[in-house]
Amino acid sequence: MSSDRRTKDTMPLAVSDEPRVSGSRPDSGSSCVVGVEADKLVRIASLAEQFNDAQITEDARSAAERIAEGRFYVACVGQFKRGKSTLLNALIGEPILPSGVVPVTAVPTILRFGENLGARVRLRSGEWTEIAITDIEEYVSEVRNPENSKGVAGLEVFVPSPLLAEGMCFVDTPGLGSVFAGNTAATHAFLPHIDAAIVVIGADPPIAGEELALVESVAKEIPNILFVLNKADRVTGPERDAAVSFTRQVLAKRLQHPVASIFEISALEQLDQGGSQRDWAQLVDALEQLVQQSSRQLIRDAEDRSVRRLSSQLLVVVREERDALTRPFDESERRIGQLREIVSQAEQSLNDLGYLFSGEQQRLSKTVGDRRDAFLKSVRDVAHRELSSALKSLPRKNGPRYRRSAMRAAQDVARNHTMPWLETEKIKGEEAYRKIAKRFTDLTTDFLSKTRGIRTELEYLPKELDAEQDFRTRSEFQFYEYIVLAIPASPVRYIADLVLGAIRAHSVIDAAAHDFLDLLLETNSERVRNDLEKRVTESRRHLEAEIRSVLRELSAVAERALARARTAHAAGAPSVESSLKRLAGIEAELARLSGAEVSHPEHS
Incomplete structure (x- = not known):
């Protein structure tokens, strides 16, 4: 998505906690990363560990390791x-x-x-x-x-x-x-x-x-x-x-x-x-x-990007804990309850959005289906005449051999009519896919914008979706040959065809070839609609799952912060004051590390 948010499925980069493969260059290991260039990332990892945020800790250590080793x-x-x-x-x-x-x-x-x-x-x-x-x-x-x-x-x-x-x-x-x-x-x-x-x-x-x-x-x-x-x-x-x-x-x-x-x-x-x-x-x-001219600059830039990204992620955690300490518990619990409710409502809104979008998907499917029906109506009679003509030119002595030739003829006729149409429909299908992708990402971006406006915690949601990046699944166009039907391996069918050939009852095989032609025309022309529906459904499913994952993570961050706030309050006012001082110091330090300004929102 077009944002700098955390993703749980981001692959952690190489964090060394054991010796390398024999004969490879040594490295420093995750627990003892060295090198001035990696100091900021090592510090971020240490701070994240204090908040029990395993993802940020691991990402920061991993980035620090490869920066210290001079890898890009x-x-x-x-x-x-x-x-x-x-x-x-x-x-x-x-x-x-x-x-x-x-x-x-x-x-x-x-x-x-x-x-x-x-x-x-x-x-x-x-x-x-x-x-x-x-x-x-x-x-x-x-x-x-x-x-x-x-x-x-x-x-x-x-x-x-x-x-x-x-x-x-x-x-x-x-x-x-x-x-x-x-x-x-x-x-x-x-x-x-x-x-x-x-x-x-x-x-x-x-x-x-x-x-x-x-x-x-x-x-x-x-x-x-x-x-x-x-x-x-x-x-x-x-x-x-x-x-x-x-x-x-x-x-x-x-x-x-x-x-x-x-x-x-x-x-x-x-x-x-x-x-x-x-x-x-x-x-x-x-x-x-x-390597020769840019490697050091690439490594410095990598450090800067990692520091900005991970500092921003950790600041969200720090501020949530600070807010939990400064609010009364009942208010924090209400806020978490509200946040849970917002997440639940947001998930329901996603479902509602899905139903709304399904209506557009069905209308598009009907349009594609109408074009497919028109195509079949225009080619079916012509295709069957071509097949009949092709069958007349085939040798008819051997029944099994005649069946194979007849089925291949049906495949050739179906392919000759279907493939040009499929190529044209593929272009139309791709254009339709792009339009429906843009429509869904626009609707979802609007939904995310409204959701972010409800609470400051939700500012962490992605701000914008990209139809090309966030809603894409590959097309699977291909011509179905149905080889098993065309050349059956059944010994019973083989013997039956021998008999049909011997008694010169080739019309039975001819009828089977015409039925096979209908199957090829119908199933291959239906590929356009099936392909489009599959791509849209799979793309939408993945995008919705990712948004739900982010929403649930926001609730989890708030709940962890409240649990730590309870512990601090249980230890008394001095402990709370000490915790707030520590958090203010960490927030200021993260801002210095990333070059960002520190904001101190008022709390009710």
Whole structure:
């Protein structure tokens, strides 16, 4: 979402609480982070620990560790199936990261320097565990770890790559627009930790709307973005030129400044053949220059961003505790009760909003359905005549062979009529999806604005949603062949077809082929509506769940603050006064650390 709020699903970065993989560069460990550059973050971690806020503590220690070690993150981002993992494999010269698999799960993978190859994984429930390089896919593949069911919190790979020897780390992020909504969310959750980015685009389409939105978000925080057009070997020169020209235009318009270079490469070609294919040498040179000329500045900027973000998060906790101490208990309890009620009402409002939105979704579904019915009416008779003509030209001696040929003919006829229509409808469906996404995000932004205005505690809610970032799920268009129906494996059917062929009763198979054609036309034309409904439903579900999570966290913060206030009041007035002094000091210190001004709202 377009805000700087905390998210529970943000992947904690590497916090060392045990020795590294054998042969890798040593680090300082989470409990003894060193280095002047990390002092502010170490202090924030210490302060957060006083408030028992494990998330801020862990994030601050993690950021402090990598700042102290001089590590900076270059994230490889882009649309699903752009070849990001293959590109990183080519950059490190080793086919280590799984590629060509069904989408990686919601786990960014960090590639960092190590004298020897190695990998380690951390589950949410435990510490880092060394794993074999060959086992990486067990944790990052959607097939082996569906919806991150193994609870992977982090995965690091150590590589003896000269490119990484001076502190640069590559981050392989899940693809945007994956059908698995958690993947896109994981990429956006990782954005605050990015110090530079490699944006991987393609030629078809050159750059998608959600990629543009991501680039815009990244560019607001970091200036170092490299653009790579991958799979350049799969398109012609004119197609590449057109893709690069189009990408330059849309990027310049979105970012409001021209893009210097777009490197045309083929990561797979480079990995297989080596050498300096296409713009490969220029890409590597740009990364080396990033290390040599900008690494210290990148690390300082990373510290500044982390300090601002984590100080802001901790200030919310500090102020809630201060307010709990200065208010009478009955008022605090009433406020918490009111907050619970507001959260409950907000959740109900989300449900009501969902019903309102469902009406629009149904109207859109009817429009798409009407177009589908009109399409079927216009092609059905023509398609059946074409199939009848095709069947007459087929050899009819062998019954089973004739069935296979007849079913293939039905597939060909259905494909020839359906695919052009599907391509047109795909464009219309994408436009409809964008409109409905904008409508829902506008409604939700308005709801959040009204909710924030009710209580100061709710100012922490996101201020604005982005239809491209917060409401996106990948389309799953494909032509259904129904191979099992076309070529059944049943021995009974095989024998029956032998008999039908022998008695020259091919009309039975002809009728089956025409029925099969109807099935292909009906089911494939229905794909447009099903695809749109699935994308909208999945996107809405994920966004609503995220908002509910933030609302519930706000209630939890208030309740923890009240519990600590009770403890202080039980110890007497001096304890309360001491606690207030301590909180004022912490608030002032956080403001100094982040360069923000301290505000002292009045309390009733």
